[in-house]
Amino acid sequence: MKILFDQGTPVPLRNSLEEHNVDTAYEMGWSSLRNGDLLDIAEQNGYELLVTTDQQLQHQQDLSSRSLAVLVLLSTSWPRMQIRVQEIRAAIDTMQTGEYRELAV
Numbered sequence: 001m002k003i004l005f006d007q008g009t010p011v012p013l014r015n016s017l018e019e020h021n022v023d024t025a026y027e028m029g030w031s032s033l034r035n036g037d038l039l040d041i042a043e044q045n046g047y048e049l050l051v052t053t054d055q056q057l058q059h060q061q062d063l064s065s066r067s068l069a070v071l072v073l074l075s076t077s078w079p080r081m082q083i084r085v086q087e088i089r090a091a092i093d094t095m096q097t098g099e100y101r102e103l104a105v
Contacts, residue, residue, distance in 0.1 A: 003092070004042045006052035007031055010078035013051075016085045017092065023047075035061055043068045049095055058100060069095040072102045081105050 005011065005024040014022040025031045028045075030038055035057055042050055049069045053076045057063075063070060071091055073081065081088060084105045091103050 001048050001092070001095075002046055003049045003051060004028070004047045006038065006050060006054060008053035008076050009051050009073065010076065010081060012078055013081055013085070013088065016089060020092070039063075039066060039068060048097070049092065051092070055102070063098075063100050066098055069097060069099045070101070071095060072100075074102055074104045077105075 001020045003017065003020050003022045005014065005022060007025055011024060025033070025038060030041060033041065035054065039050065039061060043066065047068060049071060051071050051073065053073050055072060055074060057070065057072060073088065075081065088103065088105065091101060095101065
C-alpha cells in the first residue's frame with residue numbers, strides 16, 4: 001500500500017511498515033499544504049492511505065468523496081505508538097478505500 005505520513009506522524013513508525021511504501025509530506029515537499037490540498041495531491045499521486053495525528057481533519061474536510069483512506073492516530077508520541085505498533089499495523093492492513101478511522105494510541 002502507498003502511504004503518506006502527514007506532519008506530526010512520527011517518522012520512526014515507517015520502520016514498522018516495511019511491506020508498505022511510506023513517504024512523508026515533508027519529504028514530498030508538501031509540508032506547507034493545507035489539509036484539502038494535501039488530500040488532493042496525495043490522491044493525484046496514487047496514495048491509498050494518509051496517516052495523520054490531526055484530530056480536526058474530519059471536521060475540516062468532506063472526506064465522503066475521497067478514495068484515499070485516512071487513519072488518525074490520537075497521539076503524536078512515538079514512545080506511546082512504539083508499544084502499540086502491532087495495533088497500528090493491524091489498522092493499516094485492514095483500511096478500506098475511502099475509510100476514515102481513529103485509533104487511540
